Amino acid sequence: MKLETIIILSPALNPGENGIVVGVAAVFCMSSVEADAQAGALWSSSDQQDGVTPEEGSRFGENHAMIQRRTRERMTLTALLESRLCPKAIVPQPEAGGLTSPKMKRRPPRTDPSRVAVASFGRAERARAQEEGAIRLGQPHAIFISGVAGFVGSKLARLFIDRGYPVVGFDNLSRGSRENLSGLLTNERFIFEKVDLSDANAVRSRFLNCHSRILISEVWHMAANSDIPAGIADASVDLRDTFLSTFNVLDSMKEVGIPFLAFASSSAVYGNLGEAPISEDVGPLLPISNYGAMKLASEALISAAVENWLDRALIFRFPNVIGVPATHGVVLDFVRKLRSTPNKLNVLGSGRQRKAYLHVNDLIDALVYLRENASERLGYYNIGPEDKGVTVSFIAETTVEAVAPGAGIEYGVEDRGWTGDVPRFSYDIAKIRALGWRPQLGSADAVRKAVVEIVGQEGHL
Structure with missing residues (x-):
């Protein structure tokens, strides 16, 4: 040699x-x-x-x-x-x-x-x-983001780029889009690859190639299936896009020795626990959707990796996150329905479902705050508002007022919108509050802000 x-x-x-x-x-x-x-x-x-x-x-x-x-x-x-x-x-x-x-x-x-x-x-x-594309002198090591063209991933990429980090991002563009990466694709500190994260060989080869061009020091795994009903209809969707993506990302990290993982988990891991605020250590965890099951299985994989080879991991349990660039969710669904039928809004379920909603700006702030302030080798945190949430009927009425005043609202009779839907939940966020973080917006204000933003994203009627 x-x-x-x-x-x-x-x-x-x-x-x-x-x-x-x-x-x-x-x-x-x-x-x-x-x-x-x-x-x-x-x-x-x-x-x-x-x-x-x-x-x-x-x-x-x-x-x-x-x-x-x-x-x-x-x-x-x-x-x-x-x-x-x-x-x-x-x-x-x-x-x-x-x-x-x-x-x-x-x-x-x-x-x-x-x-x-x-x-x-x-x-x-x-x-x-x-x-040969090696890391340049004076340049920070890169941060890898899976699901980089999606709702949260694209926001994270912009934040890290603005802070001077090079960013390497993978996305299969099934939910995310190149439009969400506007301005990033021409940035010299940003590398984007269209990759199916469920394909182990593709992930490994492309990941190692990027790592050879600029050393990756931490991984933010944000990619997953975000369509819960689709995962209920076809269990292979979440097996592929939620679980195998995690397995493959971890496997590539292990091969090159990357020491830190940040993982986007979900409130869906808890299952249906009623209206009592949920703390991180409640149990047993019994998800009622394939999405929640595969997120929980991914958490277990990460826990085993920390025991075996991974230096450190943070697990973030997201609530319902809203804002732009919206790729899915109740507000986007309502706005698009009203664009199609301006006189009427059909709502899945009775409208009495009550859930906690967090604006994406508060979420991003919490993720970065935990990166800088959490100290556990394996940390897991609820991130959400401090209230018990708002009803689906409140979201419907707020959206109608902004998009099509006077439109009628027709509700279903079931207490949930679809199989696997958790009709009521709120978070106990005492753990992250003890570190000094609090959200700027409650659920109601987050919904009002997201409605205005998503109407602007989708265009007026």
């Missing part, structure tokens, strides 16, 4: 805190065995700088071995050397308070940890790295 120069952030033990400090060193490696030897040398050097005696150092032998292993796994040093995924790779530390495992507390970094360390390349090496 040709000799390669790799710049790594070398972990070393801090005996005062039994934690980690950061040192930077150039390592010339030809194999993982030599990487171990170099890591050991860096360890000794860092210990001496911190005033650790040989006797004290021996007490930390177990931690030393753990750190060497985590260095190889998390930074995928061996993969970078042997498969040449990214020549002249430069690997940053995870964000403070973000990707760091609670078992490995770190001193606050002196510089922005999302930025790639700067090294001195020769002119020929820099030209070759850029020619």
Whole structure:
């Protein structure tokens, strides 16, 4: 193998805190065995700088071995050397308070940890790295978003791009659209691939290809089937688009050693628990839709991955989320019905169904807040408004007033809209509130705002 120069952030033990400090060193490696030897040398050097005696150092032998292993796994040093995924790779530390495992507390970094360390390349090496699509100096590592052309995924992509992160996004465009990516597709920090996430070979090959062009440091898995009735009619829909997509994304993450996953789960995992506010630790969890079942199965996969190889994961249990760009949901459904029949609105169910609704802007704010403030290795959070929700009849009346004043509203007789529909639910959000987050809008104001936005999206009658 040709000799390669790799710049790594070398972990070393801090005996005062039994934690980690950061040192930077150039390592010339030809194999993982030599990487171990170099890591050991860096360890000794860092210990001496911190005033650790040989006797004290021996007490930390177990931690030393753990750190060497985590260095190889998390930074995928061996993969970078042997498969040449990214020549002249430069690997940053995870964000403070973000990707760091609670078992490995770190001193606050002196510089922005999302930025790639700067090294001195020769002119020929820099030209070759850029020619082969390797990560550029001074550039943050990328964030991967599945379902990037959808309702939530497209919002996340814009936010991360605005914060200076490159974004790699996959979507099969079954619900999402290229229109939702307007302005992103021409952005040099955005890479989009149309990929069927249920196709394991396609996901693996395209994911590894993107990772070779710019190293991915975290994954936001937002893709899933969002049509619950369709999943009830055909169980393979949620098996394919909700569960297998999660399995395949995790499998690709494991292959390249990506340490952090953020996952969009759902209130559907809880099943029908009546009107009492639902907390995260209620149980048993008995979903009543295939969508909820596959979301819960995906949560179980993630839990097993954290136990086995994944450093950290956050699970977000979404409520009913509304706003634009709308791809599905009750408000969009009502607006489109009134465009088709302006004199009448037919409503599934009695209209007495009561649910919590969260505006998508509040949701995005909560996701990023948890990324920066949650500290568990496996965190799971309800995200929602602080009230008990609004009725479907309120949403129908608000939409009629905005779109077709005077139109009649005809309700069904059932207490739910369709098989698998949970007619009443609200969240207990004490867990996320304890971290300091609260939504800006309640359910009623979120509905009013979403109606105006979606009418604008769909055009006036």
